[in-house]
Amino acid sequence: MSLDPARDPLDVDALLDDPKTRIVVCCGSGGVGKTTTAAALGLRAAERGRTVVVLTIDPARRLAQSMGIDSLDNVPRRVKDVHGGGELHAMMLDMKRTFDEIVEAHADKERAGAILSNPFYQSLSAGFAGTQEYMAMEKLGQLRSRDEWDLIVVDTPPSRSALDFLDAPKRLGSFLDGKLIRLLMAPAKMGGRAGMKFLNVGMSMMTGALGKLLGGQLLRDVQTFVAAMDTMFGGFRKRADATYRLLQAPGTAFLVVASPERDALREAAYFVERLAADDMPLAGLVLNRVHGSGAAELSAERALAAAENLEASSAGENLEASGIVDQEGGNVGLGNSSESEAPGSPEASDSPETSGSSPSTEETDSGTGSGSGSDPGAGSGSASVEQLTAGLLRLHAERMRLLARERHTRDRFTALHPEVAVAEVAALPGDVHDLDGLRAIGDQLASTRP
Amino acid sequence: MSRLQVVSGKGGTGKTTVAAALALALATEGKRTLLVEVEGRQGIAQLFETEALPYEERKIAVAPGGGEVYALAIDPELALLDYLQMFYKLGGAGRALKKLGAVDFATTIAPGLRDVLLTGKACEAVRRKDKQGRFAYDCVVMDAPPTGRITRFLNVNDEVAGLARIGPIHNQAQAVMRVLKSPETSVHLVTLLEEMPVQETVDGIAELRAAQLPVGRVIVNMVRPTLLDEAELDLGLGRTPRTAIAKTLAAAGLGGARGAAGRLVDPLLAQAAEYAERHALEGAQRAVLAGHGLPLHELPLLADGLDLAGLYELAAELRTQGIA
Numbered sequence: 001m002s003l004d005p006a007r008d009p010l011d012v013d014a015l016l017d018d019p020k021t022r023i024v025v026c027c028g029s030g031g032v033g034k035t036t037t038a039a040a041l042g043l044r045a046a047e048r049g050r051t052v053v054v055l056t057i058d059p060a061r062r063l064a065q066s067m068g069i070d071s072l073d074n075v076p077r078r079v080k081d082v083h084g085g086g087e088l089h090a091m092m093l094d095m096k097r098t099f100d101e102i103v104e105a106h107a108d109k110e111r112a113g114a115i116l117s118n119p120f121y122q123s124l125s126a127g128f129a130g131t132q133e134y135m136a137m138e139k140l141g142q143l144r145s146r147d148e149w150d151l152i153v154v155d156t157p158p159s160r161s162a163l164d165f166l167d168a169p170k171r172l173g174s175f176l177d178g179k180l181i182r183l184l185m186a187p188a189k190m191g192g193r194a195g196m197k198f199l200n201v202g203m204s205m206m207t208g209a210l211g212k213l214l215g216g217q218l219l220r221d222v223q224t225f226v227a228a229m230d231t232m233f234g235g236f237r238k239r240a241d242a243t244y245r246l247l248q249a250p251g252t253a254f255l256v257v258a259s260p261e262r263d264a265l266r267e268a269a270y271f272v273e274r275l276a277a278d279d280m281p282l283a284g285l286v287l288n289r290v291h292g293s294g295a296a297e298l299s300a301e302r303a304l305a306a307a308e309n310l311e312a313s314s315a316g317e318n319l320e321a322s323g324i325v326d327q328e329g330g331n332v333g334l335g336n337s338s339e340s341e342a343p344g345s346p347e348a349s350d351s352p353e354t355s356g357s358s359p360s361t362e363e364t365d366s367g368t369g370s371g372s373g374s375d376p377g378a379g380s381g382s383a384s385v386e387q388l389t390a391g392l393l394r395l396h397a398e399r400m401r402l403l404a405r406e407r408h409t410r411d412r413f414t415a416l417h418p419e420v421a422v423a424e425v426a427a428l429p430g431d432v433h434d435l436d437g438l439r440a441i442g443d444q445l446a447s448t449r450p
Numbered sequence: 451m452s453r454l455q456v457v458s459g460k461g462g463t464g465k466t467t468v469a470a471a472l473a474l475a476l477a478t479e480g481k482r483t484l485l486v487e488v489e490g491r492q493g494i495a496q497l498f499e500t501e502a503l504p505y506e507e508r509k510i511a512v513a514p515g516g517g518e519v520y521a522l523a524i525d526p527e528l529a530l531l532d533y534l535q536m537f538y539k540l541g542g543a544g545r546a547l548k549k550l551g552a553v554d555f556a557t558t559i560a561p562g563l564r565d566v567l568l569t570g571k572a573c574e575a576v577r578r579k580d581k582q583g584r585f586a587y588d589c590v591v592m593d594a595p596p597t598g599r600i601t602r603f604l605n606v607n608d609e610v611a612g613l614a615r616i617g618p619i620h621n622q623a624q625a626v627m628r629v630l631k632s633p634e635t636s637v638h639l640v641t642l643l644e645e646m647p648v649q650e651t652v653d654g655i656a657e658l659r660a661a662q663l664p665v666g667r668v669i670v671n672m673v674r675p676t677l678l679d680e681a682e683l684d685l686g687l688g689r690t691p692r693t694a695i696a697k698t699l700a701a702a703g704l705g706g707a708r709g710a711a712g713r714l715v716d717p718l719l720a721q722a723a724e725y726a727e728r729h730a731l732e733g734a735q736r737a738v739l740a741g742h743g744l745p746l747h748e749l750p751l752l753a754d755g756l757d758l759a760g761l762y763e764l765a766a767e768l769r770t771q772g773i774a
Contacts, residue, residue, distance in 0.1 A: 031462020294717025306702035389698040391678040429727040
């Protein structure tokens with residue numbers, strides 16, 4: 001019904017039903033419906049019998065409400081009214097809370113207190129652009145190790161680039177373990193060792209430069225923070241690496257989400273290439289907001305030509321010749337009566353008299369009212385059937401142009417990546433507000449079955 | 451007219467496009483504008499169909515009437531080294547810092563510091579004068595981070611205050627904030643007539659106002675044309691029998707009323723029903739936006755997708771609407 005189906009449809013149900021599928025990661029650029037897709041997949045899997053947790057990052061309020069998770073508490077909560085034998089749990093990531101929990105779990109009380117109240121830590125945990133990605137990964141690792149769910153569906157943070165999601169955890173990990181941290185620690189650790197003297201001079205020059213740049217107090221905060229976190233550093237890198245390996249493991253499936261627009265599909269292509277380079281298993285592409293038409297056999301050009309035809313006739317001719325008015329009135333008038341049941345010819349020119357005098361005068365009125373054509377509705381406020389039909393045809397022409405554009409964009413992607421299976425979801429006029437809406441999306445995701 | 455125009459918006463609303471169109475519009479009639487990018491996405495280069503932009507101001511377009519648009523992709527690392535060079539003559543030490551990951555640290559890890567560098571560079575361009583004492587650019591347009599992060603991004607003072615209470619970064623942040631909170635700056639939000647982007651815009655306006663940052667205009671992007679008016683929707687969705695439409699379609703030459711033309715009726719009416727639902731939803735969202743006392747502008751959805759010609763079209767539209 002929509003675009004001609006992509007060559008290789010994605011079998012969503014097979015993916016969700018396979019007990020070996022343990023993690024599904026939904027990634028893609030911002031504004032393409034990642035979170036909604038993740039929620040719909042989670043619900044569908046649960047209703048097909050699995051025990052699922054959906055980790056959302058930054059859901060729209062109403063989507064969160066539809067799953068009953070409108071408060072931020074960083075803990076999976078069971079979603080009510082899920083049909084079937086499975087269970088659906090959902091949670092929203094609170095990155096600061098997650099970071100705090102790591103600190104609390106890995107440091108004694110006093111030290112944890114020192115870290116949590118350090119201004120540098122507070123800024124890092126709340127604001128660093130990579131913290132959200134890191135904590136999403138951290139949370140994923142935690143959920144996975146609790147082993148309470150047999151399927152975890154993960155939404156990814158709204159990064160400037162979809163790839164940030166893969167890179168940021170490593171960046172934070174290597175910063176926290178890195179050379180610079182060791183350097184900042186150096187004065188405390190290495191002071192006094194004769195052999196290190198030369199090095200030490202270099203170091204203090206460096207910290208001096210940093211101090212100059214950042215201000216001495218900030219440097220001290222960083223040093224205090226680093227000293228307090230010392231015992232945890234090895235851990236950070238290791239954890240980031242472990243989660244990265246988890247993403248490469250069998251049982252993890254990536255779904256790249258996009259809309260049929262140039263920028264979104266360009267990001268999707270980057271992601272597909274990156275996943276391949278990193279040996280991460282790509283299940284397919286979910287293409288959201290695809291437009292279709294039930295009348296695809298009528299081209300935009302023909303629809304427009306027909307619309308112009310109708311507008312021309314309703315604008316002028318019915319005023320010029322009353323005979324034509326009569327005929328037009330007949331066509332229109334049929335609408336008000338029931339003789340359409342009559343097995344007459346499709347032209348229907350044989351039955352104007354049944355529609356009688358009253359509808360025909362009405363029509364003439366509205367014909368003159370909006371007869372100037374270009375501004376319909378300016379007159380009496382009612383439109384003729386010609387105008388209505390012309391409007392429907394113009395609407396259709398626009399839809400067909402949009403369809404062609406979307407198809408072109410999609411085909412460019414599939415030409416470059418023919419190996420990627422695709423599932424399409426039709427554009428909805430409004431946003432999803434409830435489980436029924438998510439269910440409908442789930443149905444669509446699964447309907448492109450091979 | 452504010453000399454620093456910051457353009458933000460939810461992802462997918464086309465803020466880069468609007469920023470570029472605005473830079474073009476403001477350059478019309480012999481003016482010179484600078485379009486800056488701060489997120490390293492090279493969106494400007496893609497839009498203007500040129501190769502990736504370096505960390506260097508270069509001319510990328512001419513505006514109608516002889517104006518010029520320059521573009522700059524601000525790279526935080528290079529901006530930091532720039533800054534070190536400018537204030538401390540730290541040439542060699544700067545390189546050493548880079549080697550050690552300190553630059554990485556300051557630009558990607560330490561929140562706020564990165565933003566001070568990015569906004570600082572833009573503010574520098576705003577204030578820069580040539581030898582005759584004229585401003586180097588009549589206007590600077592920033593393609594800024596998305597609505598969800600814009601307040602934190604611009605409010606560098608608060609971000610940095612907790613971190614650097616003294617020192618040059620602190621002073622730099624103070625100087626930047628003076629520009630950002632003055633009438634010299636105007637923050638515009640780009641949105642679509644859909645629930646999520648509108649909600650984010652509303653939240654963004656509140657956050658910006660709470661931070662005392664100057665909110666400028668709301669620009670609704672990709673507005674679909676009105677193809678059916680209220681009367682037609684009313685008539686089409688319920689009051690007109692399908693047979694009448696079938697016959698009209700037949701009369702327009704699209705096949706027999708009981709054949710090819712007839713089969714078109716249901717799908718065409720279904721499309722009209724979708725349109726009506728969307729239309730009503732758009733009306734409601736428009737009303738939500740109108741409730742915030744900000745100038746509201748609308749840019750049309752370009753039927754054939756966005757290209758360079760479309761960008762000039764949008765720029766002309768912005769001028770018609772008095773934005774530039």
